Amino acid sequence: MNFNFKRWIVVGFLAALMIFSFVHLSSAGSDYKVLTTSDSGFFYGIARSTDKLDGLPDTYELSHPPQGKSVGGSTQGQPLMLVMFYRGLHTLNPTVSLMDASQYFSPFLFMLALIGIFLAGRELGGNFAGGASAFFMSVLVGSIYWTKIGAFDREISLVFFGAWMFYLLAKLFNSTKQEIWKYSILSGLVYGLFLITWPGALFIAPILILPLVLILLERAVSGLGISVWGVFLLWFGNRVSVGSGLFLAIGVAAFLIGLFKIATNWDALSKIENRIFASIRSHLHLIGGIAVMFLVTTLLAITIGGYKHDFWIGFAQRIGGFLGLGGGGGGLASPRVATEMQVPGNYLNSLNVQLFRNVLLLRITMIFSGFAILKALWTRKKRELLLITWLIIPAAMATTQARFFRVFWPMWPVLAAYGIWTVIWIGRRLMKTPTLITSKWLDRFKQPIVIALVAIVFMTPFIYNARANATNTRPIPHGGTRPSVYHSLVDSYRWLRNNSPENAVVAVEWSYGHLLTGTARRRSVTDGATTSGIWENRELPPPDYVKLDVNGDGKITEVDDTDGDGKWEVAGGRRPDMQNLYNADENEFAQTIQTYRDNYGLKIDYVVFNLYRISSALWSSSTNEKNLDNYKNLDGNTLLLQFDNENVWYNTQSQLAYYQEENTTRYPLILTYELSTGGMGYSLPQISPEMKVLQIFYRGGELYALRWADLAYIPMVARVSWSYQVPAYLDVVYESLHGYAAVGKINHYPSLKTPGNGASINDNTPTLEWTSSIGGEKYELLVDDNSDVSSPEILENTSSTSYTTSLPLADGNYYWSVRAFNEDNESFGWSDVWSFKIDTVAPNTPVLSSPSDNSTLSDNTPTFQWNEVSGVKDYELLLDNNPGFTSPEVQTVITENTYTPKESLDDDNYWWKIQARDAAGNKSPWSDAWSFTLQT
Known part of the structure; x- marks a missing residue:
């Protein structure tokens, strides 16, 4: 039995990359592993509902209350995958929770995606290209945030299904007539699952259609397909505002190579119609295979994903609208909201952000990708034409929304790897040409040690770059990078x-x-x-x-x-x-x-x-801004500003300012804005309702401009943070120890304040207090000695949030509630019913027990005891070496009827007495004062 060392080397290399990726992503920003991307919580919530219902939910009840957000089939796939993943892990280890599974779901799926990437690359350039594809994928930086531990956004599905789609389509386009149906069905199933996971997978469809068209044209007349493709890219490149260079460059290359190929086979153009029909007939199995794939995909999308039966027609219209064809209108644009959906400002920079975030490494892979593109345009194999369209379609979509660059994630590693394989392919052809002087020089690279060293030198910067970026990965979208x-x-x-x-x-x-x-x-x-x-x-x-x-x-x-x-x-x-x-x-x-x-x-x-957000809120509430053009630099650190005959001193180091008003020193609110970055800050030495505002603009850290302004009002986020004039309808119930979040509870209905629920009081004319409520213009108070508040002792209407009873209430238990009325005298909610007890009867007087009166003790920590009085909350003990108790040695409150001093008493004569107190605060008369002498 022969042992295939090469195969096991490849398997070992791929396994190492998978382990590296899992560990790499599981440690990336591991301090932030709780649903760290924009939509992770949404999809996790659907997964939680799926697990709870043991089926697919129609509505996600936590989103868009009160009716909940409808959960379409296109959002069910990934949550369902998580539930399956969780149940498998839970079977093996019952301590694993759904949250645990969600945290490691993305690193695990990314690891499996590397297999698909490897197989896709191998279809193009063998094991070498496959291994290189998996390597480039494992060191991508742009995908780290979206596939790291704790990320449960749809990007991981894009990576996973994109990788396997690429592989299966490569197999499909290169299948024989006997094998094509197998790969058609598999491709259709995977594409259908892709659609159920991410509606954006619809944009994969042109990647399937265009290669078929190119193949049919190329097999009819060599060069015809890519020349037509080149003309289209030239047209498209002239219409887009960003990224036009990419489309124009590939368009020119495709058009010129196409013309060259056509020129070498010029006679074929005279029979172009016959050749096209012949090409169609010879590729009926491929046409049929793609049709079967679309059929399987459509069945899955409609039956499971809930897509409409005519969704392909709607998608075709969207493509037409994108291209400005068929009445689509709008030309090359699509509406957008979030930052990731905006038009990329700089195409190359956006591509770099989504791939390696290192311009040098990006350019290295771009060079190799260029070789791959030229190789594909020259040899025009079926799989190569698929690769070209997978590059162009996402690149075109990315001209309207930056997030479409993410579709590059499964493709770019394969493209770059195929480029390296192309360079090696060219090198081998050169070495087979004995007339070239370079042959002996190239022979040196055949040595295993040289190959290993070159590989290590090449791979190290990519690995280091990936690890450095993973270490610095920080959540969270929308300005929360801290x-x-x-x-x-x-x-x-x-x-x-x-x-x-x-x-x-x-x-x-x-x-x-x-x-x-x-x-x-x-x-x-x-x-x-x-x-x-x-x-x-x-x-x-x-x-x-x-x-x-x-x-x-x-x-x-x-x-x-x-x-x-x-x-x-x-x-x-x-x-x-x-x-x-x-x-x-x-x-x-x-x-x-x-x-x-x-x-x-x-x-x-x-x-x-x-x-x-305090700084931005303060900027939004500033008004009446006026430029401060007249200022002097006094000592390098202090600026003297003049505005409306007022002198304002500003220290640039401490960032504090002050001015004189009505013989009083005032300190304005200082707002800073860095024009180059958009960064904002504030300094608040003094809070007042009529604060002045000094606005300071910097550019690159240098003072740029100053403005004087009024503060129209103090925004709510600042009030909450500063605990200043927080309205009564809002209770700040929690402040994070990390300092950047607070929770405010809204009082829609009156919330009772005092007396506390179940409280005992000794006041027959108590004051009842409650919070104001949003929209409450007046309040109705009910006080009753029955728990159902059906026959109130007090029924009072007031615009205040407190009421003091005018007539004394008898001792006993009472129940009370308040409801609010709006300006139209409509009631909109009762408070809870609280109870209180009025008790004005003092407890019985305690009777002292030990030490007995006039006794002599030798223990300097004696135990004091007295009889237990019923209905008592606590006792107050006084111990003094003076019978007048003017300066007690011990004065303490205890809940038991016994007490032992913690510290030793000095030898002396002592007097002591006890008073009882109940829950309402009523106090008994003091007990008799007993004495004892301490002699140790």
Whole structure:
């Protein structure tokens, strides 16, 4: 039996890469491993529902309350995969939780994707290209954040299914007539699962169709397919605003090579029609195979994924619209909302960010990719034409949305690896040419030790770059790059999970709502946006979205279908009212919350404040800005500013300023803005309702401009952080120890304050207090001696949030509740019913027991005892060496009827007495004072 060393070397290398990737991704930003990407919490929540129901949920109840967000089939795939992964692990180890499985799901799937990448590369250039493909994939940097530990976003499905789709399609395009049906069905199943996991997988479809067209044209007339393809790329490159160089370069190369091939076979053009039909006939098995693949995919998408039966037609129209064809309108553009959906500002930089985040390494792989492209255009094998279209289609889509660069992840490693294989292929051809002087020089590279050294030198920078970026991986999207922000948010979500009702609704900015639903398991009213920035009323009508009136009168109004297209518009694509809660003043904040509750039946119970947003909120509340052009530099560190005949001194080192007003030193709020980065900061030495604002602009760290402004109001996020003028309807119930998050509880209905529930008091005319409620104009108070509050002793209406009984209440148990009325005198909610007890009867006087009166003791830590008095909360003991008890040696409160001093008493004469106190605060008369003498 022959032992195949090469095969086991390849297996070992691939296994090493898989282990490296798993460990690499499992340690990347491992301090942040709880659902760390935008949509992880959303998909994790669906997985939790799937596991709980033992089936696929129709609605994700934690998103978009009160009705929940409909869960389409295109979002079911990855959560279902997680549940299967979890149940397998749980069977092996019952201590594994669904959250544990979700944290390692992406590293595990990435590891399996390397097998697909290896097989795809091997289809093009054998084991060498396969191994190189897997290596380049394992050291990608752009994918780390989305596939690391704790990430459960759809990007891992893109990597996994993209890798295996690439391999299966390569097999499909190169299959014989006997094998093609096997790969057609497998490709269709994988593509169908891809669609169930990510709707964006629809864009893979052109990658399947275009190579077929190119193959048919190429086999009809050599060079015809790629020359037509080159013309299209030249046309497309002239239409896009970014990335045009890539399309023009490949277009020129394809067109010129195509023309050269056609010129060498010019006679074939005279019979082009016959040749095209002949090419079609000779490739019927491939056409049929692709048709079967689409059929299998379509069946899966419709039956399991819930796609409409005509979804391919709709997709074709979208492509037409993208190209500005068929009345699609709009040309080369697509609507977008999130940062990742914006048009890339610089195509090469965006590509670098999504791949290696190192320009040198990117350019190395680009050089090899260039060789691969030229090789593919020259030899035009079926699999090579597939590779070319897999490059061009995502590259074209990325001109409109930066996130389409991620489709490069499974393709770029294979392209670069095939480029290396091409260089080696060229080198081997040169070595077979004895007339070339270079042959002997190239022979030296055949030595194993040389090959190993070259490989190590080449691979080391990629490995180092990947590890360095993994170490520095930090969450979280939308401005929370500081670790303390992430930890603060997670702290607040965990607090909510442990301290809030299960049906509570929470508002938090941006996609942090997804993180909240996954970690706190509470409903989030702000958890993301649609891709187009348009809220369609077929699935999620208002109450989900309200906004400030465009007239600027401060009112909250229902979003309107202003242009009559049957859709609800929200400027900017997200819920600007919820986004504006941090920046709002007291009235606007209350009005927004009240509108959701009264108009749409959605009661927001908690707001999580991201305190990192204070600076931006303060900038938004600044008004009446005026430039400060007149200033002097006094000593290098101090600036003297003049504005409206006022002198303002500003120290550039301490970043403190002050001015004189009414013979008093005032300290303005200082806001800083770095023009080159957009970074903001603030300095607040003194809080007052009428603060002045000094705005300081820097460019590259150098002072650029100054402005003097007024602060129109103190935004809510600042009030919460500073504990300053927080409105009564908002209770700050939690502040993260990490400093960047606080949880505010909304008082929709009156919350009772004093007397506390179950309290005992000794006041027959107690003052009852409660919190104000959002929208509450007046309150009705009920006090009754029956627990059902059906025949109240007191029924009082007041606009205040407290009431003192005018007539004394008899001793006994009482129950009370408050309800609020709005400005239209409509009741909208009762408080809970609390109880209190009035007790004005003092306890009985304690009777002393030991040490007995006038006794002599030798123990300097004697034990004092007295009789137990019923109904008593505690006792106060006085011990003094003076019978007047003017300066007690011991004065303490104890709950038992015995006491032993902790410290030794000096020899002396002592007197002691006891007083009892009940829960209402009534005190008994003092007991008789007994004495004893201590002689040790």
